[in-house]
Amino acid sequence: MTFLRALWDILHVAWFANPIYCYNRFVVFKILNSTNFSLVYRYIYDERVRKIGTVIYLHNVIRNKIMSKKSTPEYVKEIRRNQYSMDGNIEKIFSECEITSYPINVFQIARKLEFDIIYGKFKQDNVYGVMWDGDEPLNVGGKQMYRAILLNKQDSLERQAFTVAHEIGHFMLHCKDNTNFYERYHGGAEQTDSQKLIEDQADFFAANLLLPKKLMKAYISQHSNLSRSDLISKTCKDFLVEKDTVVRRFEELGYE
Numbered sequence: 361m362t363f364l365r366a367l368w369d370i371l372h373v374a375w376f377a378n379p380i381y382c383y384n385r386f387v388v389f390k391i392l393n394s395t396n397f398s399l400v401y402r403y404i405y406d407e408r409v410r411k412i413g414t415v416i417y418l419h420n421v422i423r424n425k426i427m428s429k430k431s432t433p434e435y436v437k438e439i440r441r442n443q444y445s446m447d448g449n450i451e452k453i454f455s456e457c458e459i460t461s462y463p464i465n466v467f468q469i470a471r472k473l474e475f476d477i478i479y480g481k482f483k484q485d486n487v488y489g490v491m492w493d494g495d496e497p498l499n500v501g502g503k504q505m506y507r508a509i510l511l512n513k514q515d516s517l518e519r520q521a522f523t524v525a526h527e528i529g530h531f532m533l534h535c536k537d538n539t540n541f542y543e544r545y546h547g548g549a550e551q552t553d554s555q556k557l558i559e560d561q562a563d564f565f566a567a568n569l570l571l572p573k574k575l576m577k578a579y580i581s582q583h584s585n586l587s588r589s590d591l592i593s594k595t596c597k598d599f600l601v602e603k604d605t606v607v608r609r610f611e612e613l614g615y616e
């Protein structure tokens with residue numbers, strides 16, 4: 361009887377679920393809701409478990425202790441609710457992450473948001489980075505990470521900083537507590553209109569974060585004796601930002 365019950369449990373779980381990975385003695389399954397893929401249910405089968413109720417209990421134990429998503433700070437939730445203007449978002453981030461001067465340390469902001477930052481080499485040349493925020497770990501070289509930014513170690517510091525700022529933009533604008541977010545951020549790829557909109561929003565957020573309006577206005581008036589091209593070069597060095605981004609930002613701020 362016990363054997364039959366165990367067999368039934370195995371069949372029941374296996375029928376509905378796709379195994380995703382093994383964790384110690386547990387086999388972890390997930391069931392994707394057919395109408396909404398963002399809803400993921402997991403069932404766990406353990407050879408000693410005989411009731412689905414126990415299975416769900418174990419699932420909750422594992423979910424809370426091992427599989428839970430990292431928490432989101434309150435101020436990020438406020439930003440996601442559009443509580444502030446873009447400048448307000450940036451000021452909020454700076455006060456929460458103790459950013460007081462340029463160049464803006466976006467790595468410090470990412471670490472405050474509990475991102476693991478990993479450097480590596482991607483198989484494809486045009487990949488700037490990967491971002492993951494989820495309730496299952498991303499396994500990188502044996503290290504399990506729930507919230508991570510993977511950077512191309514061959515990129516310049518300026519490029520890496522923009523990638524981190526871009527991913528912080530996604531985290532602030534597009535990530536949600538109840539869904540997982542994965543992006544492979546790369547250049548030169550064709551995008552659908554909706555992907556392009558999201559990417560443009562993240563880029564705009566990144567430019568605002570690296571070259572914030574209030575700081576830039578003060579900086580530009582402080583260096584009004586410089587020619588435009590000298591000011592652009594100096595801004596690139598002082599703010600550790602690539603030239604294209606500085607030029608675009610100057611245009612946005614009305615310095616033609």
Ligand SMILES: [Zn+2]
Nearest residue numbers: 543545559562
């Ligand atoms: Zn992106």
